[in-house]
Amino acid sequence: MAKKVQWIVVTDLDASLLDESYSYEAALEALGALDAKEIPVVWNSSKTLDEMIEMAKLWQWKRKPILVGENGATLAFPCDADDTDTEGAWGNHICSSEVKGGYLCLCDLEVRAGILRTIKQIKKQNNFAFRGFSDFTDEELSQLTGLEDDAVRCAKARFATEPILWEGSDADYAAFVQLIKGYGFKTLRGGQFTHIMHINYDKSIGMASVVSVFAKRYPNQTWKTIALGDSPNDAVMLEQADFAVVIPNQAKGTITLRRKDYFLANDYASKGWNYSVLNFLNLTKLFI
Numbered sequence: 350m351a352k353k354v355q356w357i358v359v360t361d362l363d364a365s366l367l368d369e370s371y372s373y374e375a376a377l378e379a380l381g382a383l384d385a386k387e388i389p390v391v392w393n394s395s396k397t398l399d400e401m402i403e404m405a406k407l408w409q410w411k412r413k414p415i416l417v418g419e420n421g422a423t424l425a426f427p428c429d430a431d432d433t434d435t436e437g438a439w440g441n442h443i444c445s446s447e448v449k450g451g452y453l454c455l456c457d458l459e460v461r462a463g464i465l466r467t468i469k470q471i472k473k474q475n476n477f478a479f480r481g482f483s484d485f486t487d488e489e490l491s492q493l494t495g496l497e498d499d500a501v502r503c504a505k506a507r508f509a510t511e512p513i514l515w516e517g518s519d520a521d522y523a524a525f526v527q528l529i530k531g532y533g534f535k536t537l538r539g540g541q542f543t544h545i546m547h548i549n550y551d552k553s554i555g556m557a558s559v560v561s562v563f564a565k566r567y568p569n570q571t572w573k574t575i576a577l578g579d580s581p582n583d584a585v586m587l588e589q590a591d592f593a594v595v596i597p598n599q600a601k602g603t604i605t606l607r608r609k610d611y612f613l614a615n616d617y618a619s620k621g622w623n624y625s626v627l628n629f630l631n632l633t634k635l636f637i
């Protein structure tokens with residue numbers, strides 16, 4: 350007998366599910382429909398797990414979102430899920446788990462330690478000018494980012510990435526990127542900060558980890574993904590999802606994918622998200 354197909358929604362947060370005021374109010378109809386159909390929602394973001402756990406406290410539906418943090422490098426499952434056995438989700442990586450805010454959080458604690466060791470050594474050897482989250486006091490970070498005390502604590506609770514502020518020349522930056530590549534690390538340019546992370550992680554890896562946990566937990570079902578995102582760092586996830594939705598970005602423009610079969614949302618952020626998910630549910634006859 351053919352396995353029953355079950356969908357998982359995997360979404361970026363900023364400028365995708367969330368609008369510019371960090372609200373998903375415009376997506377309430379679609380989120381309610383997903384909850385009614387018991388379709389899991391995964392937040393896949395460059396935010397830390399602590400930042401997303403705080404946001405998830407306000408989630409109004411019974412099924413809490415599953416969290417993928419730091420661009421695919423950390424993972425958290427709601428503890429009220431019927432089974433939190435996540436063995437094998439991280440392949441050969443050393444995995445550490447901790448229960449925090451009602452979530453079982455999984456990460457490889459060695460990753461960030463390795464990044465910090467390497468970039469500090471490279472900085473010293475080459476006299477590069479940059480500072481990272483690990484160098485800033487809470488007050489400095491609060492001034493730089495405009496975040497309040499609790500939000501600074503959550504932003505600093507990192508396991509797998511180090512955001513840095515580059516203060517040197519463009520030529521030095523290019524040399525730095527080449528040097529860290531030799532150690533297995535890569536850079537991801539965000540708005541204010543450049544994130545240093547392990548080359549093995551990206552948002553598609555995070556998505557695949559969640560799917561492998563579901564496939565193991567529910568072996569009689571075939572799990573398929575619909576992914577939604579607006580930025581270049583979402584592209585890998587969108588290319589590999591079973592159904593991809595690009596959300597246009599008002600400030601930065603609209604990304605294009607290599608695949609041709611993706612859906613382009615008709616509006617920005619949470620409004621476009623709402624429309625696309627409802628449209629997807631209609632298309633797949635999953636809508637009630």
Ligand SMILES: [Mg+2]
Pocket residue numbers: 361362363364365578579580
């Ligand atoms: Mg985004």
